[in-house]
Amino acid sequence: MTADSSIPSQAAVASQNGHPRTKICVYCGAAPGASPAHIEAARALGRAMAENNIDLVYGGGTVGLMGEVAKSLCAINGPESVHGIIPEALVKFERDGTYGTVNEHNHIVPEESVYGRTTVVKDMHTRKKLMAEEVFAGGPGSGFIGLSGGFGTMEEIFETTTWNQLGIHNRGIVLLNIEGYWDGIVQWMDRASEEGFVKPANKNILVNADTPEGAIKALREYKVSDAIYQLQWGSQ
Numbered sequence: 637m638t639a640d641s642s643i644p645s646q647a648a649v650a651s652q653n654g655h656p657r658t659k660i661c662v663y664c665g666a667a668p669g670a671s672p673a674h675i676e677a678a679r680a681l682g683r684a685m686a687e688n689n690i691d692l693v694y695g696g697g698t699v700g701l702m703g704e705v706a707k708s709l710c711a712i713n714g715p716e717s718v719h720g721i722i723p724e725a726l727v728k729f730e731r732d733g734t735y736g737t738v739n740e741h742n743h744i745v746p747e748e749s750v751y752g753r754t755t756v757v758k759d760m761h762t763r764k765k766l767m768a769e770e771v772f773a774g775g776p777g778s779g780f781i782g783l784s785g786g787f788g789t790m791e792e793i794f795e796t797t798t799w800n801q802l803g804i805h806n807r808g809i810v811l812l813n814i815e816g817y818w819d820g821i822v823q824w825m826d827r828a829s830e831e832g833f834v835k836p837a838n839k840n841i842l843v844n845a846d847t848p849e850g851a852i853k854a855l856r857e858y859k860v861s862d863a864i865y866q867l868q869w870g871s872q
Contacts, residue, residue, distance in 0.1 A: 658690045659774030660855065661767045663792040664701035665785035674784045675704055677814045681783065681848040682708025686717070688852055690777070693770045695763065696722030696754055698746045701783050710752045718752025719770065721763045727756070764792065768799075771807055779808035779855035784817045797842045800860075803867045808858030810843045810851045818844065837863035 668675050678701040685692060692709050695702055697720070710718045746754060757763050771778050782793040797809050811818040822844050828834040838861050845851040 656773060656775035656778075658688070658777045659693055659771050660685060660690050660778065660852070661693045661771045661780045661796075662702075662705050662783060663695070663780065663785060663789045663796075664705065664783035665789055666695075666697045666700040666702050667786070668700050668704075669784055671815055673815050674701060674817070677701075677812065677848065678704035678783060679708045681705055681781070681812065681851070682710075683712065684848040684852055685709050686712035688777075689713070690852065691717050691719070691774075692752070693719045693721065693767050695767075696720030696756075697726075698751055701785065703751070705783070706751045710750060715748045715752045720746075720752060720754045721766050722754065722756055723760055723763050724756050724758060764795070768796070768805070772805055777852070777856040779810065779858060781851050781855070782809070782811050782818070784812075784814055790821075793842070800841050801838055801864050802869075803865045804869055806860045808843060808855040809841065810845050810854045812848065812851045813844055813846050835861075835863045837861050 662681065664678065665674075682692070682705045686709050692705060694706060697703060698706070702720075706718050706720060748754070755766065757766065771780060780793070780796050782789060793809065793811070796805075799805055800807070800809060811821065813819065813822070821842075825834065825839050825842065829836050829839040841861055841864070843854045843858070845854050
């Protein structure tokens, strides 16, 4: 277990040959969803990441889509391929029922051999900051994938997209759109562009894909929009 760490481990960032490993942060729900297609997509994403030797950073939950992505990748590539980052307050909500009460017999982190490494932090801001920093430090093809989820998933996707528009980072963001789950968001992006609230060139900051393989390919081929703000963050 790691608690309140602000620096990703060197093993997590660098591969054996010294080059940064590809890192994908997956945002998704702590629920399974009504359709079995959501769980299967999470498992398929984990397998596809394993096949492409990509590491996962995620919200650290063991239930719902979160748990399935982590378990699927960890089972193939081992615990060093997965890093979960979770706020202490959410442990009892984003764990299975045995974590309702945390005590000396029921540790705050899940079994590393099943879910990978876990870092427990104090707040949501630190969770999102550390997840993003791992992606920023990753190799080619690193980025963010949004699987099906609720308000928290949507907030994370849009914040990461806004950071890209503001020039804070240049990593890709992809909606993994299972059974049309994100169709409403895709339609909203079209409408926002038509109405002049999003520049047409920036509409594709957030990319749409309908398979795990397609989402990974989209990150690998991601091109930064020419219309983003060319701001120099940290220098003002």
